[in-house]
Every structure is written in C-alpha cells, then in structure tokens.
Amino acid sequence: MTEIDLNNLGALSLEALADYKEKIEKAFLEKQIENKKQALDQIKSLVDTGGITQQELAAHLGFTFGTAEAIEKPARKSKGQKVAAKYSDPATGKTWTGRGMKPKWMKEYIEQGKSVEEFEIK
Template sequence: MAQDTLSELLAQKAALERQIAEYQREQRSEAIAKVRALMAEYGLTLADIGAAKPLAPVKKAAGGKVAAKYRNPATGDSWSGRGLKPKWLSTALAGGAQLSDFAV
C-alpha cells in the first residue's frame, strides 16, 4: 500500500465511488420494488400513504460543490472549471501543457 502512487490511489478512489453509486442505485431499485409490491398487495394508492400527487424531486441548494473537471496528477489538486484558474494550472498551461491534459 505504501508504494502506491497518487494516480493509482486516485484511480482506486474513483473505482470505489463508482461501486458505491452502483450499490446505492441497486438498493434504491430494490426498495422501490418492495414498496410497489406492498402497495399492490394491500391495494394502496399514493393518496393512502399521504402522497396525493407524485413527490417532486428535491432541488439542490445553489452554490453547492461542483465535481472537478481538471486534476493535477502530480499533486491531486483539482479545479471545477468555474472561477479563476488555479496557479498550478495557469503555470502548466504557460509551460506548454494543454487543458485537456488535466481533464478528469
């Protein structure tokens, strides 16, 4: 483990995050199927459980964190692509690097 490079660790992190998201999707699908089965078994409607109309999706609060679009492979620093370019990226671009070289 101590010999893993930063890029390997970041790749492992990304893989774990994908696995977590997939697991959460599966669990949610299973929960929805169970609820639908119970509703059908007991003849329940949305009105019976206090939801006269389909629930609206929860809106995200403005100003929340945005996923990184660019990452410095040497340090792991990231930038969402919003606001001013960070110094590490400006320096790299001035040195001849392309913005696409840092795309996540």
C-alpha cells in the first residue's frame, strides 16, 4: 500500500481522498470486529476456566432470559380505553371527543361564527 503524506492531504484529488476514506472505513470496521472477537474469546476462556455458567454470567451482567418478567411486555394504559365525548351537535346528537380532526358538523358551525365552547357537553 502506498504511504500517504498526512500533512499534505489537501494536495490529493477528491477521487483519491474518497478511495482512501473507503479503505480506511473498511479497515476500521474489520479491526473493530477483530477486537470484539478477541475480547469475547478472552471472556469465554475466563468463564470456562472459572466454571461460570452462561446463566451466572448473564445474571451478573444484568440480563434475564427465560423468565416470565423478561417475556411479558407492560400493558399500555390508554390502549382500548374509550374517551368520553366532550362536544355534541344539538341538531343530530353526534358527538366528538375533541381529539383528532374536527368533524364536519363542528367545522360548519365554526364557519357560521359559532365557537367550539358552545357545543361542550356539561
């Protein structure tokens, strides 16, 4: 591989810089993977010689698996709960919770100059 004069990178063409950048990024990722593999191999060796089980290691690192609490997801509070209507159309009895887009009947009343508060359910 050709040596790069790091003090004179500005003299290189854009294409050459892009080529070096791609090669550097690839080498960097490969080195990261290699270092992780070496670290994991060292950990495995220590675990094997220490007689530590996978469950003990996982528990020490704060992981749990195979338990009901790890599998269950907390339920959402609002899912499936109906919201009470906040506004009502006196002519038709149609209601609106005040969430989402305004219904057509509410838009028509507002165009006539009425306020939303006039239709509040009390």
